[in-house]
């Protein structure tokens with residue numbers, strides 16, 4: 001039996017909000033990357049956009065089994081049955097997304113079957129694979145899922161804000177992740193992650209509680225690093 005002790009009277013705010021303050025530099029690096037800023041100001045090189053599109057299709061194909069693994073963890077470990085439904089809706093959206101990638105690639109004359117995964121992409125996909133292991137706690141995995149989605153949501157929403165000069169032919173791409181419903185999905189994921197992380201913060205006597213909290217923070221930071229590298233790769237910096 002798990003022994004738990006909730007610390008009362010201690011409230012440092014929500015864990016993720018604390019991390020966002022603590023790691024704001026790297027978070028901004030991932031969500032306001034020069035590639036995103038160039039889309040927003042209309043100076044983006046279409047070669048960079050096309051490179052991103054082809055590589056991201058490969059990434060998303062690997063992302064599907066990762067999300068499936070989070071779904072399994074939610075089913076096994078979550079204290080709230082609605083988590084499974086939230087993740088299932090996310091998976092359903094990925095089904096549409098894969099079809100969208102195929103249509104978008106055809107529009108740009110990109111042959112998806114010929115795309116060779118870039119080293120940076122392979123590293124990120126291997127990282128996802130490491131998070132699929134059963135030993136990785138649900139709390140850690142859902143934190144990663146939130147972070148991965150949030151970076152895209154914040155990045156592409158920025159390209160749609162008033163005053164942005166995003167080229168018309170790229171607006172649909174920005175809409176895909178920058179739209180309100182996707183923003184809502186990310187907020188729901190963050191709430192789930194916060195709920196799980198806060199439970200850990202309170203569970204002083206649960207064995208390894210601080211360990212899982214640390215693991216989740218490290219995974220959050222790794223996601224941000226991989227996202228920055230992914231943008232860099234698309235610009236041809238690596």
Ligand SMILES: Cc1ncc(CNC=O)c(N)n1
Pocket residue numbers: 056059060063097148149152227230
């Ligand atoms: C590299 C990367 N990060 C996050 C996302 C957004 N999630 C699913 O589409 C993505 N497509 N690609």
